[in-house]
Amino acid sequence: MSELSTRPYLIRAIHEWCVDSSFTPYLAVRVNQYTSVPPAHVKDGQIVLNISSSAVHNLQMGNEIITCSGRFGGASFELIVPVGAVVGIFAKENGQGLVFQPEDPIPPPTNERAAKTPSAKKDYLKLVK
Numbered sequence: 001m002s003e004l005s006t007r008p009y010l011i012r013a014i015h016e017w018c019v020d021s022s023f024t025p026y027l028a029v030r031v032n033q034y035t036s037v038p039p040a041h042v043k044d045g046q047i048v049l050n051i052s053s054s055a056v057h058n059l060q061m062g063n064e065i066i067t068c069s070g071r072f073g074g075a076s077f078e079l080i081v082p083v084g085a086v087v088g089i090f091a092k093e094n095g096q097g098l099v100f101q102p103e104d105p106i107p108p109p110t111n112e113r114a115a116k117t118p119s120a121k122k123d124y125l126k127l128v129k
Contacts, residue, residue: 007083007100008063014089014097015051015061023091024052027066030087030102036080038072046087049079 011027018025027049029035031042041047049070051059056068056079066081090097 004063005083007086008061010098010100011066011083011086011089012061018089018091018097019053021091023093024050024055026090026092026097027051027081027086028088028090028099029081030085032085034082035085036078038075038077041072049081050092 015025017023029037029047029049031037031045031047037047037049050056051066051068053059056070059068060066062083064083066083066086067079069076069078071077084103086100087102088097088099
């Protein structure tokens with residue numbers, strides 16, 4: 001039996017702390033073929049996402065993937081981020097949070113989100129082909 005990663009639990013804990021403290025939670029993500037984010041907003045292979053309830057909808061923070069929908073430049077976008085691609089989570093207002101070492105390679109997520117959203121599975125399959 002493989003050991004569970006602490007990363008998804010720590011991400012959820014910092015997110016909850018931000019919300020409870022009325023801070024804006026930001027997620028720093030290393031972008032690669034397994035992430036689905038708006039490419040126009042990627043800089044140097046990374047993107048920083050505002051994951052507050054006012055910025056995204058249907059936020060699901062699972063043990064393998066983080067998914068939500070958000071608007072970028074007025075267009076709706078379904079975000080899919082493997083937990084292993086997260087390099088940090090922090091509060092916008094004071095910068096407090098956690099930074100993670102990147103995982104190499106980022107394993108593809110399982111069907112965790114697909115059970116809830118069939119279109120997310122199709123989108124993910126397009127990414128890995």
